[in-house]
Amino acid sequence: MEKRIISRRELLHWAVMASAGTALAACAPKTVEVEKTVEKTVVVKETVLAPTQAPETIELTYIDVDETGSGAEALRVYEEVACKGFTERYPHIKVTFQPGEGDWADALIAAMAAGNAADVFLHWTDFGRDLMQKGQMLPLNEHVPIEEQKDFVDEQMMAMHYGPTLYALPKYVSCPAYAYNKDLFDQAGIPYPDENWDWNRFLEIVNGLRNLGTSALGKLWPTYVIDWALQGWVWQGGGEWMNKPIDGTKILIDDEKALQGLRLNHDLVFKEHVAPTHADVEGIDWWHPMQTGRFALVEVHSWMVNELTNLEKVRLDFVVLPKGPARRAGLIFNDARSVWVGTKHPDEAWKYVEFLGSDKEVQKTVNSLIPARLDAGKEFIDELRVGPQIIFDTVNNGVPRPLSKVYFDVSKAQSDMMQEIWAGGDVQAAADNAAMVINEALMAK
Numbered sequence: 535m536e537k538r539i540i541s542r543r544e545l546l547h548w549a550v551m552a553s554a555g556t557a558l559a560a561c562a563p564k565t566v567e568v569e570k571t572v573e574k575t576v577v578v579k580e581t582v583l584a585p586t587q588a589p590e591t592i593e594l595t596y597i598d599v600d601e602t603g604s605g606a607e608a609l610r611v612y613e614e615v616a617c618k619g620f621t622e623r624y625p626h627i628k629v630t631f632q633p634g635e636g637d638w639a640d641a642l643i644a645a646m647a648a649g650n651a652a653d654v655f656l657h658w659t660d661f662g663r664d665l666m667q668k669g670q671m672l673p674l675n676e677h678v679p680i681e682e683q684k685d686f687v688d689e690q691m692m693a694m695h696y697g698p699t700l701y702a703l704p705k706y707v708s709c710p711a712y713a714y715n716k717d718l719f720d721q722a723g724i725p726y727p728d729e730n731w732d733w734n735r736f737l738e739i740v741n742g743l744r745n746l747g748t749s750a751l752g753k754l755w756p757t758y759v760i761d762w763a764l765q766g767w768v769w770q771g772g773g774e775w776m777n778k779p780i781d782g783t784k785i786l787i788d789d790e791k792a793l794q795g796l797r798l799n800h801d802l803v804f805k806e807h808v809a810p811t812h813a814d815v816e817g818i819d820w821w822h823p824m825q826t827g828r829f830a831l832v833e834v835h836s837w838m839v840n841e842l843t844n845l846e847k848v849r850l851d852f853v854v855l856p857k858g859p860a861r862r863a864g865l866i867f868n869d870a871r872s873v874w875v876g877t878k879h880p881d882e883a884w885k886y887v888e889f890l891g892s893d894k895e896v897q898k899t900v901n902s903l904i905p906a907r908l909d910a911g912k913e914f915i916d917e918l919r920v921g922p923q924i925i926f927d928t929v930n931n932g933v934p935r936p937l938s939k940v941y942f943d944v945s946k947a948q949s950d951m952m953q954e955i956w957a958g959g960d961v962q963a964a965a966d967n968a969a970m971v972i973n974e975a976l977m978a979k
Contacts, residue, residue, distance in 0.1 A: 589626040592879050594886055595652040597642060599634035601705075601837040601869070601903065609633045616896055620889050627882050646670050646874065653877040654886050656705065658869045659693075663941050665872075671701040672873040677884050678703065685907045689934045692780045693868035702870035703891055706903035707911050709929040710766065710835050710864040712856075713842055716849040718746055718754060718830040727831075727853045733770070733798065736856040740808045743830045756808040757831040758815075758823040759799045761956045762949070765865045766833075767795025769933050770858025776936045783976055785944070787951070788962075788969040795858065797961050804958050812956065824850065835867065836904050836925050852924040855931065866932035943975035 596616070600608035609631075617629040632638075632652060639661050645651035646665070657665060665671060678700055683691055687707060694702040712727065719726055724742045727735065743756035765775050773792025776782030786792055802809040815823070824832040825841070827848045833855070834842060842850055855864050871890060873883040890896055891906055904911045904926055915923050938944050951968035955961055 597652040597655040653883040702872040704906035705869045708867035711925045732857040769863035771795040772860030785972040788965040862931045947971040
């Protein structure tokens with residue numbers, strides 16, 4: 535904190551005297567008049583400016599979750615860097631970190647209704663859009679001008695707005711790539727995939743890996759299908775999920791081009807048997823298959839990279855998504871931070887959001903993710919190994935997760951569709967049913 539020095543003011547200067555002065559005591563933050571007597575004959579009134587009082591301490595609460603795979607260590611770093619680091623910069627603002635655990639999102643929504651929610655919070659598609667529509671987020675347009683918004687990924691910024699109003703900023707650059715297990719490729723004698731691969735080469739590779747055998751941990755698999763995140767495959771095949779990515783009014787998943795990507799992945803599981811059913815890998819959640827060492831190819835997202843690049847028992851590398859008949863495309867998530875509209879300290883809460891998204895120490899140690907700002911992201915990946923660079927490059931092929939004004943109806947119907955497909959059901963029938971339910975909900979809105 536910079537110290538303010540108050541100069542001593544000379545009281546009088548006589549031709550026949552040297553000088554006279556007196557010490558000034560600190561006083562309240564207002565202008566006061568001090569009477570001083572010199573030679574017992576002259577009284578001089580001197581104006582003294584008092585030092586400024588320290589600002590009132592402001593307390594903020596911040597909710598976030600560990601998306602790096604670091605667990606308790608990540609939460610400790612949140613406290614040390616994201617909270618104490620901010621207070622070192624702004625000593626009058628104290629931030630209390632609340633780790634998002636259990637049903638924290640439901641608890642946050644309930645706290646908003648009760649009027650005592652966290653000042654700054656993380657959110658994503660599942661409930662963030664609903665909070666945005668219900669006016670629970672503070673508008674940020676005055677803090678982030680249009681020119682500055684261009685330093686973020688366009689496809690992510692689309693989801694940060696509701697109409698013309700900006701309500702959130704991305705937490706990090708979210709984009710996918712494939713991770714591959716070099717040991718399993720070497721074992722099968724299959725060349726590693728490269729940036730030129732397409733659907734045909736992808737299928738050649740997984741078929742060439744079908745006889746990997748077993749390990750002490752169980753059967754070894756050529757690939758793994760993340761069944762709920764297949765929008766990228768729909769776009770690669772030339773289809774569209776909805777008629778527009780944000781606030782779409784009609785779902786198009788039942789179109790033949792859209793179904794290509796779903797059928798391809800369905801067949802990997804139920805016809806080709808080069809990817810497991812849920813029962814085959816019970817107990818392995820969808821974000822941890824590659825860590826087991828039992829899979830040769832798994833689609834991963836940028837928030838998984840920190841954990842994957844630090845694995846010791848699995849030799850991994852990364853490659854861009856395969857190109858489909860139409861293009862190369864992947865799903866971009868919209869994890870973001872917002873300020874609660876009911877905060878008592880909107881300016882300070884915004885300062886904190888800005889700090890979390892721009893401070894280098896936070897980006898390196900707290901997020902361990904590619905910073906949302908493009909310039910910062912490029913600088914960040916220069917300091918890391920090749921994997922994040924490849925993932926960062928795929929942002930050019932990213933497509934935002936489709937959103938609509940009846941998001942929860944859409945989400946439920948899509949989930950039902952995926953459950954039907956991944957239980958071995960007919961892809962066309964499941965898509966037709968989902969399209970009917972979703973379009974009825976959209977028309978009723």
